[in-house]
Amino acid sequence: MAPKAVAEVVVDLDPEAYETQNVHAIYDKIASHFSSTRYKPWPIVTKFLSELPDGWIGLDSGTGNGKYLPLDRQGKIWMIGLDRSINLLKNAQQAGGKAREVILGNALHHCWRGHAFDYAISIATIHHLANPQRRMLAVQCLLRAVSPKHGRILIYVWAIEQDELSKRIIPQGECKEVGSGKDVIVPWVLSKETSPQGTNSPEGEEKQVYGRYYHMFAKGELGRLVTEAATGLNLIIGAADGQVPSSEGVEIVQDSWERSNYYVELRRWSIP
Amino acid sequence: MVRLVTHNLLACHAKDCNTNNFPLVFQNVQLEIREAEFNSDFIRNFLPKIEWNALVKTAYELGDTSLPQDQPEMVDDEFLKNLHHVLFEIHIIEGGMVCPNCKHNYPISDGIPNMLLAEHEIA
Numbered sequence: 066m067a068p069k070a071v072a073e074v075v076v077d078l079d080p081e082a083y084e085t086q087n088v089h090a091i092y093d094k095i096a097s098h099f100s101s102t103r104y105k106p107w108p109i110v111t112k113f114l115s116e117l118p119d120g121w122i123g124l125d126s127g128t129g130n131g132k133y134l135p136l137d138r139q140g141k142i143w144m145i146g147l148d149r150s151i152n153l154l155k156n157a158q159q160a161g162g163k164a165r166e167v168i169l170g171n172a173l174h175h176c177w178r179g180h181a182f183d184y185a186i187s188i189a190t191i192h193h194l195a196n197p198q199r200r201m202l203a204v205q206c207l208l209r210a211v212s213p214k215h216g217r218i219l220i221y222v223w224a225i226e227q228d229e230l231s232k233r234i235i236p237q238g239e240c241k242e243v244g245s246g247k248d249v250i251v252p253w254v255l256s257k258e259t260s261p262q263g264t265n266s267p268e269g270e271e272k273q274v275y276g277r278y279y280h281m282f283a284k285g286e287l288g289r290l291v292t293e294a295a296t297g298l299n300l301i302i303g304a305a306d307g308q309v310p311s312s313e314g315v316e317i318v319q320d321s322w323e324r325s326n327y328y329v330e331l332r333r334w335s336i337p
Numbered sequence: 338m339v340r341l342v343t344h345n346l347l348a349c350h351a352k353d354c355n356t357n358n359f360p361l362v363f364q365n366v367q368l369e370i371r372e373a374e375f376n377s378d379f380i381r382n383f384l385p386k387i388e389w390n391a392l393v394k395t396a397y398e399l400g401d402t403s404l405p406q407d408q409p410e411m412v413d414d415e416f417l418k419n420l421h422h423v424l425f426e427i428h429i430i431e432g433g434m435v436c437p438n439c440k441h442n443y444p445i446s447d448g449i450p451n452m453l454l455a456e457h458e459i460a
Contacts, residue, residue, distance in 0.1 A: 120382020
């Protein structure tokens with residue numbers, strides 16, 4: 066496949082309206098083709114899920130086509146998928162050939178009783194939110210969703226630093242501010258066979274191209290976002306060891322890059 | 338699918354709706370019973386995290402009276418099987434979930450609950 070060109074963009078609308086137009090509507094259009102290409106779980110996500118204690122219940126915020134929902138270790142852990150695209154959820158609902166629990170919702174909204182989950186994953190989701198404030202709120206939603214005593218969180222986002230196997234061509238040039246990342250539109254090409262009915266152009270062109278909005282994260286940006294989110298919830302950043310009584314915090318267990326993505330693993334703790 | 342395992346976690350998130358916003362009340366529902374694999378280890382570990390009163394109340398409202406009002410101290414196989422059925426085998430396919438406080442109705446269609454609110458409806 067030829068590399069796909071990624072174009073820099075300026076978010077010029079209200080961010081909510083911008084996401085509706087450039088993320089949600091696009092995924093609803095490309096859902097079935099997208100799902101057919103997204104089946105291989107990332108190893109770090111698989112490892113994270115494999116290490117959770119039996120009986121834990123979790124949230125997959127931005128589940129997409131639900132590709133992580135079958136990694137439930139034959140029912141030893143439980144996972145509920147949330148996504149903003151109804152058409153992706155129709156795939157997620159049957160992920161791995163089993164009935165899955167899925168919710169139409171927004172990663173920015175907390176539609177749960179407080180701290181209802183033991184763990185949460187947010188894989189390739191937060192980078193679709195169109196400003197820093199909204200990305201920070203999404204992290205806070207995850208921190209609020211999990212147990213303050215033992216909650217674990219894994220967050221994955223797309224990186225500016227792409228690996229050499231990437232099929233995408235990234236625009237060169239300096240970021241406007243140091244470590245501030247880059248807003249881009251990433252094309253998705255639907256061939257005629259995979260286009261939903263009625264979306265082919267009247268000229269009978271072979272392909273339809275849909276652009277999805279991404280914020281490509283710069284080095285260090287995800288860790289800073291998490292720190293800002295946690296501080297806003299009055300959480301201490303760091304390990305539980307040696308903290309004073311009646312304190313609550315979150316430890317950043319991993320903050321790293323893998324195959325064109327940044328990821329962080331977080332653990333919440335509280336000292337009575 | 339919405340099952341009671343999920344329903345037990347959902348709460349209303351409308352603006353200023355912070356008390357009495359759980360559990361949501363099912364309304365005009367279509368149910369389907371589908372067998373699910375019994376996993377006693379999962380249920381035992383999950384048990385302490387269930388909001389018990391909400392689960393029992395909701396199960397009663399859906400016509401299942403197999404669970405005791407108070408969580409039993411002794412957990413036997415019969416109890417675990419009943420709990421398994423209530424949590425994992427009752428599928429709500431159509432209908433809605435209404436907030437007991439603000440009365441917002443979250444619709445359920447084809448087994449997918451719609452928890453979206455417009456930005457101005459959010460706290």
